[in-house]
Amino acid sequence: MINEQYKKMLEGKSVIRQLSEFATARGKEIGYENVYDYSLGNPSVPVPERFTEVMIDLLQTRNSMELHGYSPSVGIASVKDKIAASLNKRFGMTYTGNHIFPTTGAAGALAHALRCVTKPGDEVLVPAPYFPEYSCYINLTGARMKVVPADTERFQIHMEKLEEMLTDNVAALLINTPNNPSGAVYDEKTLKELADLLVRKQREYGHDIFLISDEPYREILFDGIEAPYVSKYYDNTLSCYSYSKSLSLPGERIGYVAVNPRCRDAELISAICSQISRGIGHNCPPSIIQLAVAEVEGLTGDMAVYETNRNLLYKELTELGFECVKPGGTFYIFPKALEEDAAAFCRKALKYDLVLVPSDSFGVPGYFRMAYCIDTQKVECSLPALRKFVRENY
Amino acid sequence: MINEQYKKMLEGKSVIRQLSEFATARGKEIGYENVYDYSLGNPSVPVPERFTEVMIDLLQTRNSMELHGYSPSVGIASVKDKIAASLNKRFGMTYTGNHIFPTTGAAGALAHALRCVTKPGDEVLVPAPYFPEYSCYINLTGARMKVVPADTERFQIHMEKLEEMLTDNVAALLINTPNNPSGAVYDEKTLKELADLLVRKQREYGHDIFLISDEPYREILFDGIEAPYVSKYYDNTLSCYSYSKSLSLPGERIGYVAVNPRCRDAELISAICSQISRGIGHNCPPSIIQLAVAEVEGLTGDMAVYETNRNLLYKELTELGFECVKPGGTFYIFPKALEEDAAAFCRKALKYDLVLVPSDSFGVPGYFRMAYCIDTQKVECSLPALRKFVRENY
Numbered sequence: 001m002i003n004e005q006y007k008k009m010l011e012g013k014s015v016i017r018q019l020s021e022f023a024t025a026r027g028k029e030i031g032y033e034n035v036y037d038y039s040l041g042n043p044s045v046p047v048p049e050r051f052t053e054v055m056i057d058l059l060q061t062r063n064s065m066e067l068h069g070y071s072p073s074v075g076i077a078s079v080k081d082k083i084a085a086s087l088n089k090r091f092g093m094t095y096t097g098n099h100i101f102p103t104t105g106a107a108g109a110l111a112h113a114l115r116c117v118t119k120p121g122d123e124v125l126v127p128a129p130y131f132p133e134y135s136c137y138i139n140l141t142g143a144r145m146k147v148v149p150a151d152t153e154r155f156q157i158h159m160e161k162l163e164e165m166l167t168d169n170v171a172a173l174l175i176n177t178p179n180n181p182s183g184a185v186y187d188e189k190t191l192k193e194l195a196d197l198l199v200r201k202q203r204e205y206g207h208d209i210f211l212i213s214d215e216p217y218r219e220i221l222f223d224g225i226e227a228p229y230v231s232k233y234y235d236n237t238l239s240c241y242s243y244s245k246s247l248s249l250p251g252e253r254i255g256y257v258a259v260n261p262r263c264r265d266a267e268l269i270s271a272i273c274s275q276i277s278r279g280i281g282h283n284c285p286p287s288i289i290q291l292a293v294a295e296v297e298g299l300t301g302d303m304a305v306y307e308t309n310r311n312l313l314y315k316e317l318t319e320l321g322f323e324c325v326k327p328g329g330t331f332y333i334f335p336k337a338l339e340e341d342a343a344a345f346c347r348k349a350l351k352y353d354l355v356l357v358p359s360d361s362f363g364v365p366g367y368f369r370m371a372y373c374i375d376t377q378k379v380e381c382s383l384p385a386l387r388k389f390v391r392e393n394y
Numbered sequence: 395m396i397n398e399q400y401k402k403m404l405e406g407k408s409v410i411r412q413l414s415e416f417a418t419a420r421g422k423e424i425g426y427e428n429v430y431d432y433s434l435g436n437p438s439v440p441v442p443e444r445f446t447e448v449m450i451d452l453l454q455t456r457n458s459m460e461l462h463g464y465s466p467s468v469g470i471a472s473v474k475d476k477i478a479a480s481l482n483k484r485f486g487m488t489y490t491g492n493h494i495f496p497t498t499g500a501a502g503a504l505a506h507a508l509r510c511v512t513k514p515g516d517e518v519l520v521p522a523p524y525f526p527e528y529s530c531y532i533n534l535t536g537a538r539m540k541v542v543p544a545d546t547e548r549f550q551i552h553m554e555k556l557e558e559m560l561t562d563n564v565a566a567l568l569i570n571t572p573n574n575p576s577g578a579v580y581d582e583k584t585l586k587e588l589a590d591l592l593v594r595k596q597r598e599y600g601h602d603i604f605l606i607s608d609e610p611y612r613e614i615l616f617d618g619i620e621a622p623y624v625s626k627y628y629d630n631t632l633s634c635y636s637y638s639k640s641l642s643l644p645g646e647r648i649g650y651v652a653v654n655p656r657c658r659d660a661e662l663i664s665a666i667c668s669q670i671s672r673g674i675g676h677n678c679p680p681s682i683i684q685l686a687v688a689e690v691e692g693l694t695g696d697m698a699v700y701e702t703n704r705n706l707l708y709k710e711l712t713e714l715g716f717e718c719v720k721p722g723g724t725f726y727i728f729p730k731a732l733e734e735d736a737a738a739f740c741r742k743a744l745k746y747d748l749v750l751v752p753s754d755s756f757g758v759p760g761y762f763r764m765a766y767c768i769d770t771q772k773v774e775c776s777l778p779a780l781r782k783f784v785r786e787n788y
Binding site for chain 2: 001002003004005006007009010040042043044046047052055056059060064065067068069070071103104105107108109110111112115116117118119122133136137139140171172207208209210248249250251252253254265268269271272275276278279280281282283284285286287288289
């Protein structure tokens with residue numbers, strides 16, 4: 001009587017996690033410092049000291065029953081107000097606390113947003129390349145995920161393909177900028193074209209089409225660029241955020257859904273999120289973590305190392321002849337493999353202790369992802385191995 | 395395009411929460427000390443100091459990236475091992491870490507356990523009286539909840555009714571001992587009869603029937619009694635626990651599912667739980683909270699106040715002529731109302747600033763619940779109001 005749907009998910013184990021496990025095992029054989037592990041997007045810059053101070057201060061000064069007491073199911077009001085104020089200041093929005101729904105990271109935010117605006121049988125479009133876990137979040141709502149083929153020129157959105165696929169059955173579009181795995185940042189032109197298309201299709205079909213925007217890398221930007229804030233371009237936008245990357249605390253599972261105040265039924269959407277949470281038994285993120293991130297809202301760790309690593313890798317890869325879109329943010333780079341079969345390419349790289357992730361599970365064949373959230377010294381040490389791998393095989 | 399199923403849940407707002415909001419509002423008018431608020435099961439004994447010390451120690455001494463890094467999706471191995479060892483020592487079980495799945499409180503544990511062992515259309519039996527949120531957890535899996543009428547003599551389980559309802563369609567039975575709202579503790583006789591019945595029916599129907607045991611009040615016991623550990627009596631048991639009540643930290647959302655090692659596919663069940671978690675985007679409880687509760691596993695706050703309050707209320711209620719089963723644990727008491735319509739009874743009590751919860755949403759008509767997790771002084775102050783209410787109305 002075990003549920004077969006969930007049991008089946010065990011077979012679809014994440015390729016990224018499997019490679020990460022391989023890297024750990026190989027590290028035990030030859031020393032982890034000798035494995036060039038580019039598999040996992042686990043932040044490598046320290047948590048800001050201010051966050052630790054705030055946590056300790058809460059524990060030392062607050063009444064324990066208040067501090068650890070029930071959070072309202074819609075989240076703690078003061079926390080929501082602080083997040084809204086910060087977003088308004090940084091991005092010129094008009095959120096109130098009622099538009100913010102605290103969640104267990106971006107994963108929780110996406111899963112709630114998807115459940116809120118789709119029903120079983122609806123289609124959700126996802127432009128490739130995309131984060132593989134999206135398929136889990138979408139499948140469990142009963143909606144169907146459809147992949148929009150990638151714009152491999154610039155890893156923006158392939159607008160013609162998107163328009164073709166944007167039928168009356170589409171309830172939502174799920175995008176991710178800055179993008180995992182490509183590192184591309186959607187520019188203003190992309191977001192304006194996207195919004196125009198969605199507005200036109202909403203009118204044509206006579207129903208809402210929601211834009212679910214996954215933004216955990218929002219603060220990891222290079223070359224001094226500013227990323228346009230997606231929700232400013234399209235009213236029916238649900239922004240899904242995580243503090244995992246900006247504060248380097250992926251284990252603490254904290255983020256939020258921010259519902260554009262111009263969304264139809266904007267405040268209803270956050271209220272419905274709390275009902276979804278009630279039903280899946282999650283209720284709300286831990287009180288102390290909600291309170292702590294609200295105190296450091298807008299702060300980030302020191303991200304400079306990611307840009308240094310991007311520069312080193314982009315230079316080396318292009319010199320070695322790889323086709324590669326220069327990442328504008330995140331800590332990923334997504335070059336074209338040197339043979340058609342990305343999995344075969346990555347298997348060969350393993351012989352040089354280079355752990356690269358083949359692109360197939362990101363919805364694009366023939367590429368590979370490197371997660372360079374590692375020490376710069378390790379990136380430097382990996383370059384000779386990368387050169388050797390290429391020269392001996394291609 | 396907003397999902398109507400979730401939207402509808404907004405209408406079924408919790409009666410307990412509504413009464414609690416009434417008490418807060420009334421408190422603003424006349425001073426909260428003058429409202430006898432028996433609505434909400436929010437623990438009133440301080441969090442053990444040791445928990446706070448452990449949290450601060452983790453923050454001060456651990457490497458921040460390790461402390462706040464990703465937890466494995468099945469939970470942190472050392473945490474699971476400590477929980478297993480503690481349960482084995484206290485209850486003579488043979489759990490390993492692989493049988494423990496950390497969750498966001500008992501709510502998360504129940505929702506995962508239910509998803510794991512039911513499929514849409516299956517029936518889940520729940521003996522009355524029961525915690526009203528069960529219907530949310532069950533409905534969202536697509537299974538159907540069926541209420542087994544209460545044994546109002548002793549608030550054990552009405553075995554004849556249960557046997558009648560235990561058809562081939564039943565995938566699971568969800569019980570709660572010590573019980574919210576009755577305070578009853580299922581005795582060994584009940585658990586043995588229950589196990590015999592389930593074993594017999596499993597054989598008859600040729601499929602597993604799972605027992606999902608909700609145990610957040612496991613450590614709140616009176617008169618020195620020891621509650622039998624449910625899982626010892628029946629192999630196919632999933633024990634769902636929360637630290638909310640024993641450590642007074644309901645806002646931190648931490649608990650677990652413990653899968654009986656003699657369950658069919660025991661280790662598979664915890665693995666499937668992690669896939670459910672992956673799909674709903676929850677993944678795992680925060681790393682720091684997992685690590686902290688593991689350090690204090692088995693510890694509880696000072697629960698003496700709950701027994702004192704139980705004694706005061708039970709004495710007063712029986713003297714006033716209420717029919718009432720004496721609670722063996724929890725911080726609830728569940729007397730019979732003095733008129734058939736419990737809602738009308740509780741509405742009248744509100745005029746005396748007594749906030750009582752009518753029993754209808756607990757699956758039994760004609761009773762009311764008092765949550766006495768409040769200061770003893772406040773219980774004492776409420777007794778004259780209770781007397782006045784009864785004398786003036788009945």
